[in-house]
Amino acid sequence: MIAGSHLVKRYLGGFEAIRDVSFEIAAGAMILIGGHSGAGKTTLLKLIGAIERPTSGSLIVGGQNLTALRNSALPFLRRNLGLVFQNQKLLFDRPALENVLLPLEIIGLPLREAQRRARAALDKVGLLAREKAYPIALSGGEQQRLAIARAVVNRPSVLLVDEPTANLDEGSARQVLDLFAAFNQVGVTVVIATHAPREIPGRDLRLMTLDHGQLLP
Amino acid sequence: MNAWFRQHFAAFFRAIRRLAAAPLNTLLSLLVIGIAMTLPAAGYVFLDNIRTLGANHTGIQQISLFMQTGSSAQAVAAVRERIDERLPGQWRFVPRDEALQQLKNTEGMAEIIAALPKNPLPDAFILEPDDASPENMESLRAEFADFSDVAHVQLDSAWIKRFNAFLRLGVQTVNLLALVFAVGLVAVTFNTIRLQVLAQAEEIEVARLIGATDAFIRRPFYYSGILQGALGGLAALFLLLSGLAILNPSVTQLAALYGSDFTLHPPGFVYFSLPVILGAFLGWLGAQLSVSLALRHMQ
Ligand SMILES: Nc1ncnc2c1ncn2[C@@H]1O[C@H](COP(=O)(O)OP(=O)(O)O)[C@@H](O)[C@H]1O
Ligand SMILES: [Mg+2]
Numbered sequence: 001m002i003a004g005s006h007l008v009k010r011y012l013g014g015f016e017a018i019r020d021v022s023f024e025i026a027a028g029a030m031i032l033i034g035g036h037s038g039a040g041k042t043t044l045l046k047l048i049g050a051i052e053r054p055t056s057g058s059l060i061v062g063g064q065n066l067t068a069l070r071n072s073a074l075p076f077l078r079r080n081l082g083l084v085f086q087n088q089k090l091l092f093d094r095p096a097l098e099n100v101l102l103p104l105e106i107i108g109l110p111l112r113e114a115q116r117r118a119r120a121a122l123d124k125v126g127l128l129a130r131e132k133a134y135p136i137a138l139s140g141g142e143q144q145r146l147a148i149a150r151a152v153v154n155r156p157s158v159l160l161v162d163e164p165t166a167n168l169d170e171g172s173a174r175q176v177l178d179l180f181a182a183f184n185q186v187g188v189t190v191v192i193a194t195h196a197p198r199e200i201p202g203r204d205l206r207l208m209t210l211d212h213g214q215l216l217p
Numbered sequence: 218m219n220a221w222f223r224q225h226f227a228a229f230f231r232a233i234r235r236l237a238a239a240p241l242n243t244l245l246s247l248l249v250i251g252i253a254m255t256l257p258a259a260g261y262v263f264l265d266n267i268r269t270l271g272a273n274h275t276g277i278q279q280i281s282l283f284m285q286t287g288s289s290a291q292a293v294a295a296v297r298e299r300i301d302e303r304l305p306g307q308w309r310f311v312p313r314d315e316a317l318q319q320l321k322n323t324e325g326m327a328e329i330i331a332a333l334p335k336n337p338l339p340d341a342f343i344l345e346p347d348d349a350s351p352e353n354m355e356s357l358r359a360e361f362a363d364f365s366d367v368a369h370v371q372l373d374s375a376w377i378k379r380f381n382a383f384l385r386l387g388v389q390t391v392n393l394l395a396l397v398f399a400v401g402l403v404a405v406t407f408n409t410i411r412l413q414v415l416a417q418a419e420e421i422e423v424a425r426l427i428g429a430t431d432a433f434i435r436r437p438f439y440y441s442g443i444l445q446g447a448l449g450g451l452a453a454l455f456l457l458l459s460g461l462a463i464l465n466p467s468v469t470q471l472a473a474l475y476g477s478d479f480t481l482h483p484p485g486f487v488y489f490s491l492p493v494i495l496g497a498f499l500g501w502l503g504a505q506l507s508v509s510l511a512l513r514h515m516q
Pocket of ligand 2: 162163
């Protein structure tokens with residue numbers, strides 16, 4: 001479960017990107033965070049992903065209170081979350097498989113086991129045949145799916161996704177959203193921030209809409 | 218293999234990969250580090266050789282011990298006994314009459330001595346200790362000078378002291394040199410590691426976002442620094458031994474002209490590992506400083 005209560009995020013310089021936001025996301029739910037550009041969607045994802053710390057309020061993710069957590073504990077919390085960044089943040093100096101291996105290297109998995117799991121993740125997103133391809137050689141949709149493979153290879157219970165379809169054609173966008181639906185189907189909590197929310201067939205979506213840092217009722 | 222070892226192995230190989238990814242840079246750094254370590258190391262080897270030269274190839278070292286004039290036969294016998302106790306080595310008693318006789322045989326001295334009313338020379342001992350190291354000679358001199366009825370003890374080569382002083386100066390100079398080059402080595406590692414961190418900025422950022430600890434991020438750079446220093450130390454050893462091999466024929470020839478069989482000897486086994494260990498430590502130090510600074514800038 002993810003629960004925020006009176007969350008405030010004030011950036012350096014004083015701008016309040018999140019203003020008194022309270023919400024609850026049940027385990028296994030699929031959530032869309034909507035809202036205009038600059039509404040605070042990315043900021044809210046970053047708070048949940050422990051990339052930014054809240055200025056005030058409380059935020060509980062996976063039973064841990066993020067406001068009280070020590071900095072040194074943050075890496076271990078992040079390992080239980082799958083993050084798909086808006087610009088993917090793939091590493092272009094190494095092939096697809098190595099990109100997916102990184103999270104497993106971080107947790108110190110034996111190489112053989114890590115490769116097995118990385119290939120399984122690539123298989124899930126339909127990229128197993130491209131494991132040796134460098135990201136530059138992948139299409140936009142394939143890059144997005146590679147980023148998803150990297151996010152899920154650790155088998156996280158929560159998947160946080162920022163604007164997954166922003167730069168994709170209709171076909172690729174469908175494919176990517178179907179992937180999230182499939183992960184949600186097997187119990188992963190999926191939180192997607194998007195400025196253009198849309199239906200995902202076969203999934204019960206809940207929409208949370210942000211407006212200038214505040215949650216619309 | 219447990220997780221700790223695996224993490225370190227992985228970091229080690231990542232470090233090798235990064236060094237191998239920029240072979241020219243790596244090679245140049247190794248050369249710079251190697252040369253920087255060769256100079257002081259050569260200095261130490263040179264001084265070490267000089268020291269053995271001083272200890273073994275100066276001919277027989279003597280200590281002359283003069284009794285007080287008019288010392289009794291008992292006093293002489295007592296000193297003789299104590300020398301016998303104290304000395305591994307040879308010694309010879311020179312009675313005052315014998316000394317006078319020798320002096321008489323010296324060209325032009327006979328008339329002068331004949332004019333003397335009585336023998337002005339004291340009884341003397343000439344000592345030739347087995348251990349002729351400057352330290353031992355000096356301590357023997359001090360000891361014998363304290364004997365009663367001994368008037369004066371003299372090391373028969375004042376140059377031992379000069380030689381010693383020269384050696385001390387040499388060691389100080391090389392120590393200073395080593396310190397300067399150690400700082401240089403840390404600076405070189407600092408710079409190469411800084412460049413590596415900057416080149417890996419993206420990976421570092423992503424790794425952090427997906428749960429890498431600080432230790433995970435730093436570890437490969439530490440190994441990079443350690444590897445660079447250790448390999449630089451190996452390069453220094455190679456340069457040093459090559460240098461010795463090149464110089465030795467000329468040294469042997471030169472020594473032969475002075476009737477000596479002296480050759481330059483390589484450093485002992487312990488010293489062999491020293492450049493490598495020292496290089497590794499200094500490399501680690503440079504990496505440590507560099508990574509801390511670079512990561513702080515990146516946050
Ligand atoms: N690191 C930051 N420092 C200062 N202001 C920021 C920072 N990140 C985002 N903002 C501001 O916070 C507001 C919300 O940003 P963001 O969460 O990215 O919105 P969204 O993702 O909904 O478009 C924007 O006005 C943005 O300019
Ligand atoms: Mg955004």
